[in-house]
Amino acid sequence: MSIQKQAYNALEAVVGSKYISDDPVICEGYRSGPGGYESGLGYERVMTKIPGAVIMPKTTEEVQQIVKICNRYKVPYVPYATGFYGPRSHCHVENELLIDLKRMNQFEIDEKHFYIVVGPGVIYSPIQQEAFNKGAYVVIGGGGAQASAIANLIGDGWSPLSHRIGLPHRRILGTELVLPDGELVKMGSLAHGDDPFWGEGPGPDLRGLLRGFTGLRGCLGIVTKMAIKTLPFQPEPLIPTGISPNTALALPQKRVKWVNYQMPSKAAQVKAMFEIGKAEIAGAVTKVPLFWRAIAKAECKEEFWEIWGKENEDTIKNFFIVRVLLIGYTSEEQMEYDENVLNDIMKELGGIPRPTKPSDESWLKNADSAGMWLMCGSYVSVDYIIESLSQATVHGEYYAELKRKYTPPLMPDYGDPGWFQSFELGHQGYSEFLVYWDQDEDTTGVDHFYLETSKMNIRERFYTSLLGPHQPLFLTGPKYGPNYHEWLLKVKNEFDPLWVCHPPVPLAHDDFVNRAEWMKPLKDWESPEKLPMPEWK
Amino acid sequence: MEKRKDRYDTPKKKVALDVTDLNNFTYDMSRCIKCKGCYWVEHTYMPGINFSVRCPSNYWNDFDSYGAFGKMRIGLAVAEGRMEWTDKLLEIIYADPLCGACDVGCKRNLDLEIGLTLEALRIKAVKDGAGPMPAHKKIAKNIATKHNQFGSIHDNRKKWVTKDIKVAAKADTIYFAGCSASYVNQDIAKATAKVLNAAGINFMLMEDEWCCGNTLYSVGMIDEARELAKRNVEAIKKSGAKTLVTSCAECYRMFKVDYPKMLDISTDNLGFKVVHFIEVADEAIKKGSLKPNKPVDIRFTYHDSCGVSRLCDPWTPWKGERGWMGMVSPSLKRRRGTMGLYSQTRNILNAIPGAKFVEMPRTRENAFCCGAGRGTKEAFPDLANTSAKHRLDEVKHVSAEVLVSACPWCKSNFNQAIKENGDAVKVMDISELVLASLEI
Numbered sequence: 001m002s003i004q005k006q007a008y009n010a011l012e013a014v015v016g017s018k019y020i021s022d023d024p025v026i027c028e029g030y031r032s033g034p035g036g037y038e039s040g041l042g043y044e045r046v047m048t049k050i051p052g053a054v055i056m057p058k059t060t061e062e063v064q065q066i067v068k069i070c071n072r073y074k075v076p077y078v079p080y081a082t083g084f085y086g087p088r089s090h091c092h093v094e095n096e097l098l099i100d101l102k103r104m105n106q107f108e109i110d111e112k113h114f115y116i117v118v119g120p121g122v123i124y125s126p127i128q129q130e131a132f133n134k135g136a137y138v139v140i141g142g143g144g145a146q147a148s149a150i151a152n153l154i155g156d157g158w159s160p161l162s163h164r165i166g167l168p169h170r171r172i173l174g175t176e177l178v179l180p181d182g183e184l185v186k187m188g189s190l191a192h193g194d195d196p197f198w199g200e201g202p203g204p205d206l207r208g209l210l211r212g213f214t215g216l217r218g219c220l221g222i223v224t225k226m227a228i229k230t231l232p233f234q235p236e237p238l239i240p241t242g243i244s245p246n247t248a249l250a251l252p253q254k255r256v257k258w259v260n261y262q263m264p265s266k267a268a269q270v271k272a273m274f275e276i277g278k279a280e281i282a283g284a285v286t287k288v289p290l291f292w293r294a295i296a297k298a299e300c301k302e303e304f305w306e307i308w309g310k311e312n313e314d315t316i317k318n319f320f321i322v323r324v325l326l327i328g329y330t331s332e333e334q335m336e337y338d339e340n341v342l343n344d345i346m347k348e349l350g351g352i353p354r355p356t357k358p359s360d361e362s363w364l365k366n367a368d369s370a371g372m373w374l375m376c377g378s379y380v381s382v383d384y385i386i387e388s389l390s391q392a393t394v395h396g397e398y399y400a401e402l403k404r405k406y407t408p409p410l411m412p413d414y415g416d417p418g419w420f421q422s423f424e425l426g427h428q429g430y431s432e433f434l435v436y437w438d439q440d441e442d443t444t445g446v447d448h449f450y451l452e453t454s455k456m457n458i459r460e461r462f463y464t465s466l467l468g469p470h471q472p473l474f475l476t477g478p479k480y481g482p483n484y485h486e487w488l489l490k491v492k493n494e495f496d497p498l499w500v501c502h503p504p505v506p507l508a509h510d511d512f513v514n515r516a517e518w519m520k521p522l523k524d525w526e527s528p529e530k531l532p533m534p535e536w537k
Numbered sequence: 538m539e540k541r542k543d544r545y546d547t548p549k550k551k552v553a554l555d556v557t558d559l560n561n562f563t564y565d566m567s568r569c570i571k572c573k574g575c576y577w578v579e580h581t582y583m584p585g586i587n588f589s590v591r592c593p594s595n596y597w598n599d600f601d602s603y604g605a606f607g608k609m610r611i612g613l614a615v616a617e618g619r620m621e622w623t624d625k626l627l628e629i630i631y632a633d634p635l636c637g638a639c640d641v642g643c644k645r646n647l648d649l650e651i652g653l654t655l656e657a658l659r660i661k662a663v664k665d666g667a668g669p670m671p672a673h674k675k676i677a678k679n680i681a682t683k684h685n686q687f688g689s690i691h692d693n694r695k696k697w698v699t700k701d702i703k704v705a706a707k708a709d710t711i712y713f714a715g716c717s718a719s720y721v722n723q724d725i726a727k728a729t730a731k732v733l734n735a736a737g738i739n740f741m742l743m744e745d746e747w748c749c750g751n752t753l754y755s756v757g758m759i760d761e762a763r764e765l766a767k768r769n770v771e772a773i774k775k776s777g778a779k780t781l782v783t784s785c786a787e788c789y790r791m792f793k794v795d796y797p798k799m800l801d802i803s804t805d806n807l808g809f810k811v812v813h814f815i816e817v818a819d820e821a822i823k824k825g826s827l828k829p830n831k832p833v834d835i836r837f838t839y840h841d842s843c844g845v846s847r848l849c850d851p852w853t854p855w856k857g858e859r860g861w862m863g864m865v866s867p868s869l870k871r872r873r874g875t876m877g878l879y880s881q882t883r884n885i886l887n888a889i890p891g892a893k894f895v896e897m898p899r900t901r902e903n904a905f906c907c908g909a910g911r912g913t914k915e916a917f918p919d920l921a922n923t924s925a926k927h928r929l930d931e932v933k934h935v936s937a938e939v940l941v942s943a944c945p946w947c948k949s950n951f952n953q954a955i956k957e958n959g960d961a962v963k964v965m966d967i968s969e970l971v972l973a974s975l976e977i
Binding site for chain 1: 541543544545547567568569570571572573574577579580581582583584585586589599600601602603604606607608609610611613614620623625626629641642644645646647648861862863864865866868869871873874875877879901902903
C-alpha cells in the first residue's frame with residue numbers, strides 16, 4: 001500500500017527524493033510490533049498498520065508544507081520522533097504517512113540563563129551530558145535516556161529527579177507547534193522573540209491544551225521545537241566506568257550519593273518521603289518495584305528468574321525501601337547538612353541504612369527503560385497517577401490486587417505495588433504500575449486487565465493519567481468531567497476538522513474495543529453506534 | 538513438583554545459535570523494542586550532542602530500516618515469507634559493516650542476538666539465490682582462483698618478507714599476515730614481524746597462506762567460507778604451531794569466532810591458540826622482552842577496530858530449548874563484547890614514550906566503525922567513505938595528528954578518506970607505532 005501518487009510527488013518536492021520513500025522494505029522497518037511497548041497486545045495487532053510512505057523533514061517549514069499537503073490530499077499522518085512509544089506512536093490507518101522527525105536534531109544551550117532549545121530528534125542522554133558540561137541538569141524521563149525529549153515532555157517527562165526538579169509543565173518554557181492544518185503556533189516564551197528564558201507568552205497559553213494531562217499522542221499537531229529549563233547541578237564530573245553491560249557513572253561521593261533505607265512499615269515509608277520533602281533536602285526520593293533490583297543484579301533473563309523466584313508474597317509485603325539521592329548542589333557542606341537531616345529523619349522513623357554502590361546506573365544520565373523487557377519480553381506501564389503521597393501508595397495496592405486475576409498471562413510479582421515516589425518535595429506522590437508478559441502467550445488477559453484498570457479507577461475514584469488516549473474515551477470521558485470526552489472531541493474537531501493528524505486518536509481505543517471480538521464482553525458503557533470521526537479505508 | 542498456578546506451562550521450542558537457519562532467531566527479531574540501543578552510544582558514555590551514534594549503516598541512511606531495529610522487523614518478514622527479495626532489501630541487508638555495535642548495544646539490556654541474526658539473513662539471501670552483491674561475487678572469484686581478496690598473484694603473497702626479517706622454518710608461533718598486509722599494507726606485516734623478532738618470539742609463516750575468507754563468511758557464502766576454514770585450520774594444525782598470531786582484526790575474528798562457529802566447535806577446540814598482535818605486544822611489554830624506549834613525538838588517538846573489540850568474544854556452540862518467558866536451557870553464556878582487547882591496547886599505547894595518547898569521545902564497545910569491513914567497502918564504497926570521514930571528524934575533534942588502528946582494512950579506508958578530504962591526519966597501525974618506539 002502507498003499514498004496517492006500526486007500527494008507523494010508534492011511531498012517529494014518538499015524534502016527531496018533522498019528523504020521520502022514508499023518502498024515496502026523501508027516501510028516495513030517502521031512496523032510497530034511485534035516487539036516494544038505494549039508488544040503483542042490486541043491494540044497493536046488490531047490498530048497498527050505499516051506506513052504507506054515515510055518522510056523525513058529537516059525544518060519546521062518543511063513540516064508545515066508536508067502537513068498542508070496532507071490536508072490538501074487527505075493523507076492521514078503521524079509524527080514519529082524515535083518510535084519507542086509502541087503502537088500509539090505508529091500508523092493506525094492504511095495509506096498513512098509517517099513523518100519521521102529524527103533529522104530535526106537542532107540543539108542550543110544557554111548556560112547563563114539555564115535553558116536549552118531542542119528539536120524532536122534530540123534524545124535525553126546527550127542533553128544531559130551537555131547540561132552537565134555547563135553545570136546544569138535536566139530530568140531524564142522514565143521513558144528512558146533514548147526518548148526524544150520533546151515527545152517525552154509532551155506526554156510524561158518525570159523521573160525520581162522530579163522530587164526536586166518538578167513536573168514537566170514547569171520546565172517547558174516554550175513550544176513551537178505545527179497545527180494539524182499546517183499553521184504554526186508558538187507558545188510560551190517562544191511566542192515572542194528568541195529569548196525563551198521567561199517561559200510565559202502573550203494571550204491564552206495553549207501548552208496545557210497540547211499536553212492535556214499526559215499528552216495526546218500526536219493527534220493535535222507536531223511539536224517542532226521546545227525550550228526546556230535546566231537547573232543548576234553540582235560541578236564535579238560524573239565519570240563513566242565499566243564495559244557494557246556493566247556500566248555506571250562513578251559519583252563524587254562528597255557531592256552526589258545514593259542511599260537506601262529499609263523502613264519498618266509502609267506508614268514509615270510514606271512518612272519518610274513526606275518528611276524528606278518537608279525538610280527540602282535530596283535530589284530524588286523513590287521506591288521502585290522490588291523486581292527492578294533483581295533486574296539490576298541479574299546477568300541475564302534466566303538469572304533474573306532464579307533471583308526473583310526466591311521471593312514470595314510475604315517478602316514483598318514486608319519490603320519497604322526508601323532510596324534517596326543526595327546532591328551537594330552548592331557545596332560539600334550543604335550535602336553534609338542534607339545527609340545529617342536525612343539521618344535524623346530515618347533515626348526517628350526506624351529506617352535502617354542498606355549498602356549502596358558509589359555509582360549511578362539509572363536516573364542521572366541513563367534511565368534504563370529498555371531493561372524492562374528483559375524478564376518477559378513484553379511490557380507496559382499500564383497507568384500512573386499523581387496524587388498526594390498517601391493516596392499514591394494506595395493506588396498501587398489496588399492495581400496489585402486486580403492483577404492477581406490476570407496472572408498469568410501477567411508476570412508473577414507476588415503483589416508488588418509498583419513504583420512509588422515523591423514529586424515536588426513531597427507536595428505530590430507518584431504511583432506507576434508496570435506489567436509484564438510474554439507476547440507469545442495468549443494476551444487476552446492483558447488486554448482485559450488494561451481496560452479493567454479504568455473501571456477500577458472510576459469505581460475507586462482514582463484520578464488516572466492515561467484516561468484520554470489510552471482508554472476508551474466514551475468509558476472514561478463521562479466519568480472524568482463529566483464532559484471530558486465532549487470537550488476533547490470538540491478540540492480535536494476544531495484544530496483538525498479532517499482528522500488527518502494521527503487518526504483515530506483520541507478515539508483509537510474505542511475503535512479497538514469495537515473491532516476486537518474478545519473485548520466485547522467487557523463493554524458495558526454507552527457509546528455512539530458509529531464513533532464521531534471520519535472513516536479511513 | 539506441584540504445578541504453579543501463577544504461570545503458564547509453556548511448551549518448549551528447540552533453538553540453536555546456528556546462523557544457517559534464520560528461524561533460530563525469530564525470538565530475537567520479534568523482541569526488538571526500538572529502544573535503539575543498537576544505534577546510540579551507550580547512554581552512560583554518551584559524549585553529548587556530537588558523536589552520539591555508533592551505527593555506520595543508519596548514519597549513512599537515516600531511514601529506520603537501515604538500523605538494526607528496522608532490520609529485525611524486515612528480517613522477521615523475510616523469515617515468515619512476507620517479503621520478496623528486491624534490490625532495496627539487498628541494499629539494506631548488505632550496506633552494513635556488521636561491526637557489532639548493535640549487538641553489544643542490545644545486550645546492554647535485552648540480550649537479543651542481533652549480530653547473528655544479521656549474519657543469518659545474509660546466509661539466507663545467498664541460499665535463496667538473491668545475495669551476495671555483484672562486488673562480493675568478484676571477491677569470491679578472486680579467492681577461489683588466487684586465494685586472496687584482490688585477485689593478485691598468489692606467488693607474491695610473501696613478498697613483504699625482507700632480508701631484515703627473521704622467519705623460522707619451524708616454531709610454536711605462526712604469523713598469519715592476511716590478504717591486506719600481504720599485498721596492500723605490507724608495512725603492517727613488516728612491522729609485526731620486526732616487533733616479534735625484537736621480542737624474541739620465533740615465528741614461522743604458513744607454507745601456503747590463503748585468504749581467511751572473511752568476506753565470504755560475512756556476505757553469507759557460508760559453504761565456501763566453511764571449506765576455506767577447514768583448509769586453513771588443517772594447514773595450521775599440520776604446521777605444528779601452538780599459537781596463531783594475526784595483525785588483522787578481521788582475520789583474528791575469523792579464526793577466533795567465525796571458524797569455530799562454522800565448524801561447530803568452541804574456540805578452545807580449534808587445536809591452536811589465536812591471538813592478535815595486540816595481545817603479543819602487551820604481554821611482551823609486561824614481561825620486559827619488548828622495551829619501547831625510543832620517544833615518538835606525536836599526539837595520537839586510537840580507533841578500536843571491531844574485530845579486536847566487541848566482535849571477538851570466543852565462540853561456544855549452543856543448542857537447547859526456549860520456554861516460559863523466553864528463558865533458555867541449558868544455560869547460555871551470551872557473547873556481549875566484554876572480552877575485547879580494550880585494556881591490552883591501552884596498556885601498549887600508554888607505554889609509548891614521548892607520545893601523547895588522547896581518547897576520542899567514542900571508544901571501546903562504543904567506537905564508531907570505519908565502515909569498511911565485511912564486504913561493505915567493496916559493495917557500498919560511499920558508506921565506507923562516509924563512516925571513515927565521520928570518524929576522522931572525531932580524530933580532529935581531539936586534535937590528534939595520528940590515528941592508530943589495529944586492522945589493515947581500517948588503515949586503508951581511513952587513508953582513502955584522508956586523501957579525499959585533504960586532511961593532515963596520518964594513519965598508523967599499532968604494530969607500526971610499537972616498532973617506531975623500539976631502538977632497533
